[in-house]
Amino acid sequence: MCQLFATPVANQIQGEVKKRVDGFRQLHNRPPKLSVVLVGNDAASQIYTRRKGELATRLGMDHETILFPANAIPTHVREQVQRLNEDPLVDGILIQRPLPKSFREEEVLYWIDPSKDVDAFHPLHAGELVLGIPTLQPCTPSGIMELLAFYKISVQGKLVCVVGRSPIVGKPMATLLLNSDATVIHCHSKTPNMGKLTREAEVVIIAAGKPGLIGSAEIQPGAVVVDVGIHRNSDGKLCGDVRFDEVAPIASAITPVPGGVGPMTLSILMRNTILAAEQRAQL
Amino acid sequence: MCQLFATPVANQIQGEVKKRVDGFRQLHNRPPKLSVVLVGNDAASQIYTRRKGELATRLGMDHETILFPANAIPTHVREQVQRLNEDPLVDGILIQRPLPKSFREEEVLYWIDPSKDVDAFHPLHAGELVLGIPTLQPCTPSGIMELLAFYKISVQGKLVCVVGRSPIVGKPMATLLLNSDATVIHCHSKTPNMGKLTREAEVVIIAAGKPGLIGSAEIQPGAVVVDVGIHRNSDGKLCGDVRFDEVAPIASAITPVPGGVGPMTLSILMRNTILAAEQRAQL
Numbered sequence: 221m222c223q224l225f226a227t228p229v230a231n232q233i234q235g236e237v238k239k240r241v242d243g244f245r246q247l248h249n250r251p252p253k254l255s256v257v258l259v260g261n262d263a264a265s266q267i268y269t270r271r272k273g274e275l276a277t278r279l280g281m282d283h284e285t286i287l288f289p290a291n292a293i294p295t296h297v298r299e300q301v302q303r304l305n306e307d308p309l310v311d312g313i314l315i316q317r318p319l320p321k322s323f324r325e326e327e328v329l330y331w332i333d334p335s336k337d338v339d340a341f342h343p344l345h346a347g348e349l350v351l352g353i354p355t356l357q358p359c360t361p362s363g364i365m366e367l368l369a370f371y372k373i374s375v376q377g378k379l380v381c382v383v384g385r386s387p388i389v390g391k392p393m394a395t396l397l398l399n400s401d402a403t404v405i406h407c408h409s410k411t412p413n414m415g416k417l418t419r420e421a422e423v424v425i426i427a428a429g430k431p432g433l434i435g436s437a438e439i440q441p442g443a444v445v446v447d448v449g450i451h452r453n454s455d456g457k458l459c460g461d462v463r464f465d466e467v468a469p470i471a472s473a474i475t476p477v478p479g480g481v482g483p484m485t486l487s488i489l490m491r492n493t494i495l496a497a498e499q500r501a502q503l
Numbered sequence: 504m505c506q507l508f509a510t511p512v513a514n515q516i517q518g519e520v521k522k523r524v525d526g527f528r529q530l531h532n533r534p535p536k537l538s539v540v541l542v543g544n545d546a547a548s549q550i551y552t553r554r555k556g557e558l559a560t561r562l563g564m565d566h567e568t569i570l571f572p573a574n575a576i577p578t579h580v581r582e583q584v585q586r587l588n589e590d591p592l593v594d595g596i597l598i599q600r601p602l603p604k605s606f607r608e609e610e611v612l613y614w615i616d617p618s619k620d621v622d623a624f625h626p627l628h629a630g631e632l633v634l635g636i637p638t639l640q641p642c643t644p645s646g647i648m649e650l651l652a653f654y655k656i657s658v659q660g661k662l663v664c665v666v667g668r669s670p671i672v673g674k675p676m677a678t679l680l681l682n683s684d685a686t687v688i689h690c691h692s693k694t695p696n697m698g699k700l701t702r703e704a705e706v707v708i709i710a711a712g713k714p715g716l717i718g719s720a721e722i723q724p725g726a727v728v729v730d731v732g733i734h735r736n737s738d739g740k741l742c743g744d745v746r747f748d749e750v751a752p753i754a755s756a757i758t759p760v761p762g763g764v765g766p767m768t769l770s771i772l773m774r775n776t777i778l779a780a781e782q783r784a785q786l
Binding site for chain 2: 342349353398
């Protein structure tokens with residue numbers, strides 16, 4: 221069994237991003253800039269936002285976090301995003317999730333100009349992904365494709381099962397796999413006898429958001445297992461959607477939690493930011 | 504075995520569209536209008552375009568077909584589409600496919616204003632469909648959902664196999680099924696042992712574009728079979744992707760070719776046109 225650690229892949233991607241950032245600075249006499257909008261004081265969101273800023277800085281990018289209180293009026297946040305859309309010095313914008321309940325996700329999705337939407341949550345990006353048109357790709361599924369490619373795991377012609385159908389992970393994951401010539405079984409919370417289907421698959425990607433959902437009974441011996449979940453169990457330890465100790469001995473390859481999928485997401489976000497900067501500079 | 508004939512469903516949808524068209528005319532003192540752009544003189548395209556116009560007229564809508572020669576310069580066609588986008592009396596626009604090779608499909612997809620894009624081919628619509636945001640839906644998969652609903656065939660919690668991954672049918676079909684709580688197996692030309700997967704499914708939707716691809720060996724007894732293919736065989740007879748005579752005896756329900764999926768597509772196009780007109784009038 222091979223553990224699919226993110227570190228070597230993330231390092232490689234970040235090294236490439238840093239080179240492109242240096243090139244961008246030389247060509248345009250300014251660093252690419254990532255603006256993060258954070259509403260409220262959710263502890264996890266504060267940690268994620270800080271990490272994004274630290275990594276952006278480390279890779280030579282400019283970075284700002286714009287804070288709003290939890291009771292901020294959505295229109296005011298929208299106006300700020302609009303100013304960022306219009307600011308020629310801002311290349312990438314992201315709005316940290318989750319947002320307070322006063323925000324309607326269906327509206328927020330349209331706020332960021334697609335050319336600066338480095339999370340790739342805008343419906344236009346979702347559509348371009350489906351149609352196979354080159355575009356900014358959502359960070360987690362794109363990171364998983366990079367992780368598999370780095371470890372020379374091809375999905376072409378393979379039977380791949382995706383568990384979960386969120387707009388951020390499950391759905392774009394299935395699209396990327398299909399576009400890479402995988403045959404895709406797409407399961408979710410309303411799937412009866414899910415274990416029978418996951419067991420058929422040569423690669424299983426689990427983004428269900430349910431701690432320990434998948435055990436050895438649900439996995440075919442020799443399968444590749446990618447675990448997108450990250451939870452804290454009752455002992456305070458981080459764990460995924462997969463019962464690692466049970467599945468690792470029968471899998472041919474498996475992502476650890478933490479240290480598997482998570483760091484990939486952040487690296488792709490940085491790559492999306494330099495890509496957005498480069499593409500806007502060409503317009 | 505029950506044959507899923509389109510006629511009663513298409514009649515019902517067209518009846519509803521006619522009522523909405525009458526209401527629109529009363530409210531706005533003009534009929535909704537569909538503009539079709541046809542480039543070249545492909546015989547099948549001429550028939551399809553004429554049928555669209557005849558049905559639009561029969562349902563009380565205004566209609567025009569704008570003809571360009573096969574050697575038309577794409578920029579000129581684009582300028583015409585732009586004029587239609589800006590014309591307040593035009594509610595729906597469609598560009599008949601296939602286009603001559605001088606047209607780049609990846610560019611043409613963006614020409615029609617999404618609010619008038621009644622084929623729903625614009626990437627924005629594809630993304631909204633994935634994200635479950637109410638939007639104009641592509642006609643064939645949307646028509647199949649209506650056909651199944653009319654015959655009280657629920658896909659919720661069912662294992663459904665989609666064969667084919669075209670941007671117009673296979674991909675949006677899988678999305679609509681997933682959004683309706685089906686578990687989806689998505690197969691295509693690069694799927695090994697496809698018959699094993701189609702045989703597992705309770706509902707099989709075939710949009711492979713290959714005459715007679717699916718026979719009784721590929722279908723589970725009692726399955727529901729939807730055949731999107733339409734071809735002319737060596738005897739000059741219309742046939743689908745399914746070998747009807749072989750599969751019909753073991754299926755619980757099956758769409759005939761012709762008379763199954765085909766007429767649904769045209770009815771949904773009409774519904775999309777009145778929907779686009781109503782939505783634009785509310786802006």
